[in-house]
Amino acid sequence: MLALGAKGVISVVSNVAPREMADLYDAFALGEVARAREIHFLLWPLMKALFIETNPIPAKTALAMMGKIREEFRLPLCGMSDVNRKVLGKVLSGLKIV
Numbered sequence: 001m002l003a004l005g006a007k008g009v010i011s012v013v014s015n016v017a018p019r020e021m022a023d024l025y026d027a028f029a030l031g032e033v034a035r036a037r038e039i040h041f042l043l044w045p046l047m048k049a050l051f052i053e054t055n056p057i058p059a060k061t062a063l064a065m066m067g068k069i070r071e072e073f074r075l076p077l078c079g080m081s082d083v084n085r086k087v088l089g090k091v092l093s094g095l096k097i098v
Contacts, residue, residue: 002028002036012050013043016062017097042095049091052084062088066097 002009002025014021020043028036050058057073061080064071065088073079080088 003033012055012059013047015059016050016066016092017043017046017095020095045091046095046097049088052087053080058084058088061085062092062097065089065092 009021009025011021020039024036024039024043027033027039050062052058054077057077057080060069060073061071063069071079079085
């Protein structure tokens with residue numbers, strides 16, 4: 001979106017990978033578009049995984065997997081399916097976040 005004229009970022013990914021998202025923004029702001037693109041594609045699997053179920057379920061689950069919060073949901077939200085939890089865990093492990 002920055003490449004299309006956006007002036008900032010509001011991001012679900014920032015909750016899980018704040019340093020990486022800050023690096024992406026900073027690289028773009030400094031005109032390092034190739035570096036920003038590289039970070040974007042590094043984070044792409046996480047971006048997809050954080051939306052495999054209704055937000056904020058995957059984000060809260062990821063933060064719990066990282067030991068940052070206790071995994072709890074208020075109705076009507078519920079825990080992630082086992083299949084999607086495995087997908088999210090694999091993505092986090094691949095990024096060395098968990």
